[in-house]
Amino acid sequence: MWGMIDLRSVRVHLYAMSEVRPIACLDESPKRRAVLEAAAQLFLSQGYGAVSMDVVAREAGVSKATLYAHFPGKDKLFATIVASNCARLQRLAEEIPVEHATDMRATLVTMGTEWLAFFLQPRTLGLYRVVMAESPRFPELAAAFYEAGPHKLKEWMVNWIAAETASGHLRAPDARTAAEHFLAMLRTSVFFRATLDLPPAPTDADTAQVAEAAADTFLRAFGP
Amino acid sequence: MWGMIDLRSVRVHLYAMSEVRPIACLDESPKRRAVLEAAAQLFLSQGYGAVSMDVVAREAGVSKATLYAHFPGKDKLFATIVASNCARLQRLAEEIPVEHATDMRATLVTMGTEWLAFFLQPRTLGLYRVVMAESPRFPELAAAFYEAGPHKLKEWMVNWIAAETASGHLRAPDARTAAEHFLAMLRTSVFFRATLDLPPAPTDADTAQVAEAAADTFLRAFGP
DNA sequence: TCAAGAGTAAACTGAACAGTTCAGTATGCT
DNA sequence: AGCATACTGAACTGTTCAGTTTACTCTTGA
Numbered sequence: 092m093w094g095m096i097d098l099r100s101v102r103v104h105l106y107a108m109s110e111v112r113p114i115a116c117l118d119e120s121p122k123r124r125a126v127l128e129a130a131a132q133l134f135l136s137q138g139y140g141a142v143s144m145d146v147v148a149r150e151a152g153v154s155k156a157t158l159y160a161h162f163p164g165k166d167k168l169f170a171t172i173v174a175s176n177c178a179r180l181q182r183l184a185e186e187i188p189v190e191h192a193t194d195m196r197a198t199l200v201t202m203g204t205e206w207l208a209f210f211l212q213p214r215t216l217g218l219y220r221v222v223m224a225e226s227p228r229f230p231e232l233a234a235a236f237y238e239a240g241p242h243k244l245k246e247w248m249v250n251w252i253a254a255e256t257a258s259g260h261l262r263a264p265d266a267r268t269a270a271e272h273f274l275a276m277l278r279t280s281v282f283f284r285a286t287l288d289l290p291p292a293p294t295d296a297d298t299a300q301v302a303e304a305a306a307d308t309f310l311r312a313f314g315p
Numbered sequence: 316m317w318g319m320i321d322l323r324s325v326r327v328h329l330y331a332m333s334e335v336r337p338i339a340c341l342d343e344s345p346k347r348r349a350v351l352e353a354a355a356q357l358f359l360s361q362g363y364g365a366v367s368m369d370v371v372a373r374e375a376g377v378s379k380a381t382l383y384a385h386f387p388g389k390d391k392l393f394a395t396i397v398a399s400n401c402a403r404l405q406r407l408a409e410e411i412p413v414e415h416a417t418d419m420r421a422t423l424v425t426m427g428t429e430w431l432a433f434f435l436q437p438r439t440l441g442l443y444r445v446v447m448a449e450s451p452r453f454p455e456l457a458a459a460f461y462e463a464g465p466h467k468l469k470e471w472m473v474n475w476i477a478a479e480t481a482s483g484h485l486r487a488p489d490a491r492t493a494a495e496h497f498l499a500m501l502r503t504s505v506f507f508r509a510t511l512d513l514p515p516a517p518t519d520a521d522t523a524q525v526a527e528a529a530a531d532t533f534l535r536a537f538g539p
Numbered sequence: 540t541c542a543a544g545a546g547t548a549a550a551c552t553g554a555a556c557a558g559t560t561c562a563g564t565a566t567g568c569t
Numbered sequence: 570a571g572c573a574t575a576c577t578g579a580a581c582t583g584t585t586c587a588g589t590t591t592a593c594t595c596t597t598g599a
Contacts, residue, residue, distance in 0.1 A: 122576075138448060140364035143556060154577045159558065224362060224448030226512040233511040241507055268528045271503040278502060279495040283465055287457040288450040304492045311536035346546080367586060378547045379588080389587065540599100547594075556585080564577075
């Protein structure tokens with residue numbers, strides 16, 4: 092066995108304090124906030140092209156003039172929405188809580204379940220969908236998305252696996268590949284179908300089952 | 316070891332002859348073909364919204380009137396393009412060639428390399444991107460895409476793994492999970508970045524390396 | 540030779556949409 | 570009171586785009 096490691100209530104801040112900027116965290120103006128909320132909801136669920144500025148204004152309960160007073164144009168508004176949602180991704184990767192974990196399998200299952208649940212949130216899926224669809228038009232947004240989310244998460248896991256291997260809880264000489272594979276095994280057909288918005292929507296049980304299966308295969312390959 | 320299995324030149328037709336329909340394979344009309352080709356190229360690289368019917372007509376070297384004589388509208392043209400490209404996916408899954416394989420690892424690497432190279436083709440990525448982006452507007456296309464491609468491929472692999480387990484070349488009692496995991500491990504960050512169109516574009520060496528890593532982890536977990 | 544079918548170029552229609560302008564209102568500060 | 574700031578609602582401009590129509594040109598085959 093790989094010994095009991097208790098990660099209860101550990102909060103890892105890996106890239107903590109590196110470029111932490113308050114991305115429009117101040118509720119500068121209630122109208123501005125209303126616009127941002129409405130636009131986020133619309134853009135992430137319907138995509139860039141399908142949303143008109145008239146609808147954003149109406150949905151935000153704001154006049155078009157006010158909308159254009161706060162944002163210089165549709166593209167900038169979209170970029171703001173995407174950037175602030177990338178910041179959400181980054182928070183997940185920077186502040187990874189591993190709680191109630193009693194052994195390696197439980198730790199992996201906990202991490203996997205939590206991350207997959209996050210990936211499967213409509214907001215996260217919507218962000219992925221819209222960034223992917225608009226990557227030709229907004230390549231810098233695609234890069235920002237990847238950096239803030241998948242990349243940061245992977246780098247965290249590479250370091251974690253390397254540390255666990257060093258302490259004998261895992262046997263993964265190539266930590267990078269092991270991390271890639273664990274994260275990839277969370278993105279099975281459940282995730283794939285969700286990206287395509289195919290019913291039925293995954294349940295919590297599905298999420299847990301995928302994480303457990305990933306943990307099991309991972310430990311078969313990289314357990315000590 | 317798992318014995319030498321020679322799969323040289325084996326061509327497996329798993330779902331052969333189940334609903335094989337010639338989806339517009341007849342070159343009915345040269346103009347029609349020109350429209351289909353131009354539209355496919357445009358839709359798959361730029362998305363539904365970004366492509367206008369004027370551009371399709373110009374690019375196909377055809378008048379708009381002719382275009383509308385062959386297709387009742389933009390949505391139908393788009394649906395036709397997507398459906399015919401789904402048929403391309405389905406051919407891959409129905410007619411899986413495993414060649415030059417001398418042992419289990421080589422077999423897995425060959426399959427993995429070939430599939431991943433297929434996934435990474437601009438056309439395939441474009442199809443995925445466009446189907447994903449338009450899944451709210453065309454949910455039936457998303458379902459068709461998933462059925463024809465990922466689902467068929469997965470089902471083939473489930474059966475293959477079950478057979479190899481039965482004959483002692485693998486030890487994967489849960490063939491479905493094993494198949495999910497092998498296919499998932501082909502979709503690592505190389506694939507993820509490619510879906511977002513982030514440079515640099517993956518090379519053949521990248522593809523092969525990902526397939527090899529997937530095969531190694533797979534065999535660590537499910538080798539006999 | 541002529542009629543029909545297929546195609547073409549170009550103009551056009553109606554709707555949607557990004558973005559602007561402006562006259563007027565509400566709030567709050569000095 | 571006077572003034573500035575923020576906002577509204579509605580009209581307006583210019584553009585893009587799906588889809589239609591018209592008048593014209595080939596080609597072909599009976």
